[in-house]
Amino acid sequence: MSVSKTVALVTGGSRGLGRDIALRLAAQGTAVIITYNTRREEALEVVEQIKQTGVHAVALQLSTEHTAAFPEFFATLADILHADFQTDRFDYLINNAGIGLHMAFENTTEAQFDLLLNVLFKGVYFFTQQALHYLRDGGAIVNLSSRLAQSGVPGYSAYASMKGAVETLTRYQAKELGPRRIRVNAVAPGPTATDFGGGIVKDNAQFRANVTALTALGRVGEAEDIGGVVAFLCSDAARWVTAQRIEVSGGMNI
Amino acid sequence: MGKLNNKVALVTGASKGIGAAIAKHLAAEGAKVVVNYASDKEGAEKVVKAVTDNGGTAIAVQANVANEADVNRLFDETKNAFGGLDVLINNAGIYQYEPIEQVSANSFHQQFNINVWGSILTIQASLKLFGEKGGNIINVSSAASKMPMTTGSVYSASKAALDAITVALSKELGARNIRINSLLPGSTDTEGTHTSGVMGSDFEKVLVANTPLGRMGQPEDIAKVAAFLASDDSAWITGELLAASGGIYGF
Numbered sequence: 001m002s003v004s005k006t007v008a009l010v011t012g013g014s015r016g017l018g019r020d021i022a023l024r025l026a027a028q029g030t031a032v033i034i035t036y037n038t039r040r041e042e043a044l045e046v047v048e049q050i051k052q053t054g055v056h057a058v059a060l061q062l063s064t065e066h067t068a069a070f071p072e073f074f075a076t077l078a079d080i081l082h083a084d085f086q087t088d089r090f091d092y093l094i095n096n097a098g099i100g101l102h103m104a105f106e107n108t109t110e111a112q113f114d115l116l117l118n119v120l121f122k123g124v125y126f127f128t129q130q131a132l133h134y135l136r137d138g139g140a141i142v143n144l145s146s147r148l149a150q151s152g153v154p155g156y157s158a159y160a161s162m163k164g165a166v167e168t169l170t171r172y173q174a175k176e177l178g179p180r181r182i183r184v185n186a187v188a189p190g191p192t193a194t195d196f197g198g199g200i201v202k203d204n205a206q207f208r209a210n211v212t213a214l215t216a217l218g219r220v221g222e223a224e225d226i227g228g229v230v231a232f233l234c235s236d237a238a239r240w241v242t243a244q245r246i247e248v249s250g251g252m253n254i
Numbered sequence: 255m256g257k258l259n260n261k262v263a264l265v266t267g268a269s270k271g272i273g274a275a276i277a278k279h280l281a282a283e284g285a286k287v288v289v290n291y292a293s294d295k296e297g298a299e300k301v302v303k304a305v306t307d308n309g310g311t312a313i314a315v316q317a318n319v320a321n322e323a324d325v326n327r328l329f330d331e332t333k334n335a336f337g338g339l340d341v342l343i344n345n346a347g348i349y350q351y352e353p354i355e356q357v358s359a360n361s362f363h364q365q366f367n368i369n370v371w372g373s374i375l376t377i378q379a380s381l382k383l384f385g386e387k388g389g390n391i392i393n394v395s396s397a398a399s400k401m402p403m404t405t406g407s408v409y410s411a412s413k414a415a416l417d418a419i420t421v422a423l424s425k426e427l428g429a430r431n432i433r434i435n436s437l438l439p440g441s442t443d444t445e446g447t448h449t450s451g452v453m454g455s456d457f458e459k460v461l462v463a464n465t466p467l468g469r470m471g472q473p474e475d476i477a478k479v480a481a482f483l484a485s486d487d488s489a490w491i492t493g494e495l496l497a498a499s500g501g502i503y504g505f
Contacts, residue, residue, distance in 0.1 A: 179468065216427075
């Protein structure tokens, strides 16, 4: 097994965008710790796929909804960093884990709102706060946002609001972590063919056609379109890029 | 082996500063590079020599980007040398910081001619050279587009115009698989900022104090991001304004 010089922590790395991000980071030689909520088998498959390329990978369970579990998570992470990577620090944090909700504003319940708030914003906020103790100076944080944060599609008021909050948080983190030379950026995918939203972009032909018509480059996004951008942000090539929101959507032609 | 093997890139205003760094970095990533210059032949030839000494391929071609006949000749020579074009980098630009009372028709037209009209001319010419697989345009704008500063009204307006062109053309040219993005450098340590007296001044201290990463930018910082936008790693990014500024401009 090769000795990687850098280590990344990717939340929600068992499938979709998180999986592609993990694979692309590994492809540039970065060892990867991915988290999964319930899909342990799929996470272990990603780990196995990465290990076969000679790069080390580990999967850990994490629910970003439950802040009370974070200290124990990071204690485990510290043990793994020490045992598997002979270090007490990691280099890149990718806040990717998330859930979707398509619900009209007038029908969104307080319970749905609180779940999105906890997973997409409060969880990201405090998970990152605790991660700072283990993140190396000169490292980077990438927060996954969404095209939806900037441009309204009916039915995503709660989801998009949380992503808007994450974008604002990104700006402040970039300012406050600059003295540690930690760069912080947001990546905002457009409609992407994953399991997100019940797989509507992946499986619904009419929806795909609508998205294609609105996309400048004339197709829907695939998970593989996103990982390379995150990998760039987690490299020396992006050493001067911070406080940015990069939309990765093929250009929305509206 | 680089990320831009077998690609041909044309960089305008590449005899010094950010343009020279971009030309050298793209060549190091495997691209064949056309180093355009308006007047500094010696500077352009130095860039070509640096590329070829490093095992790369480059040629220097004189052209004022605001002159249509010059631009046509620039693209003819590109075609003759390399057979086509994959990446156009509109980097040539000038700036004039002056109080509004002193803005003249001359300084206005000079800045808009090179920064805006020159970019339109090169984009028009590039469309004839991009092959069936599409093309890639990078407009080197400025953080001054999104955060205009005192006495920079005309320069900032010209870069804001360039950014609007980026967004409009991303929609107009997407169906031909042509991507176009703006790259917005922040304050950068170049010959330009030395000549203008920014480097070493109190203003430089203000700029650094307001940059989260706490220093001035270097041309290589910008060149690395240009290489990303020129590569297939950014294949799904178009119509974007991406700042390489150490965070002095946040989105």
